[in-house]
């Protein structure tokens with residue numbers, strides 16, 4: 001279909017009560033696997049990259065950033081389902097402005113380590129910056145811990161603060177901390193539905209659940225009811241990718257292999273390409289999540305009022 005705004009995508013999701021997945025890619029193969037998963041399930045999808053893919057300390061690799069941006073835009077335009085393209089979790093204002101320049105149509109500012117006043121100020125500035133170019137901004141309030149960090153009470157999003165944060169910044173969506181954990185395999189995730197419900201009383205825009213990998217399936221409909229229309233998924237995709245890669249490599253006898261054979265395994269498109277096989281596993285896990293989020297069949301042609309490109 002084409003690149004469409006996250007705002008537009010959420011309007012549909014909100015109307016029909018399902019969530020859209022953001023599946024964080026790290027290279028062309030994972031990006032392609034994500035879009036193919038969405039196409040095979042006729043689902044809208046948010047594709048993109050995490051800021052850490054491009055950053056080392058305070059600097060970003062602008063060549064990599066620009067190449068990946070071009071790749072994402074092309075993949076979005078050549079897809080048969082609605083796609084939004086996000087730069088996820090950057091705390092660097094210059095980098096986020098650069099993302100707008102490079103054609104990402106949504107950006108996520110990670111300002112939760114700042115004071116609420118600073119977080120608000122920077123987020124509002126980015127919203128203003130993005131507005132003229134039709135770029136949506138996702139903000140974050142409260143801290144979403146990583147697995148092993150331990151959840152502290154003061155990490156959790158305050159419902160009252162969420163209300164004023166949204167009002168003062170004008171963001172499109174808000175990432176919340178309600179017991180969800182980054183990079184968690186599940187088990188330890190205890191979602192505070194009461195808090196989410198309270199947050200919903202102060203908010204109208206879509207809420208975002210980071211930590212989709214370990215998020216319990218059975219709670220998905222419960223949080224959608226309470227305003228969550230976007231899930232972020234990353235860790236599980238990389239895990240299945242590595243597992244497949246490992247088993248693919250273990251099946252090959254590299255020591256005794258004819259040299260000509262390396263092409264089949266590494267780059268040529270054929271059934272023995274080890275990477276391609278690993279991307280199939282990525283595609284399958286994305287499809288599974290899409291079904292759980294209820295967005296399958298919601299990206300069919302004619303669903304969105306779009307100018308077809």
Ligand SMILES: [Zn+2]
Pocket residue numbers: 089144182210211232
């Ligand atoms: Zn996150």
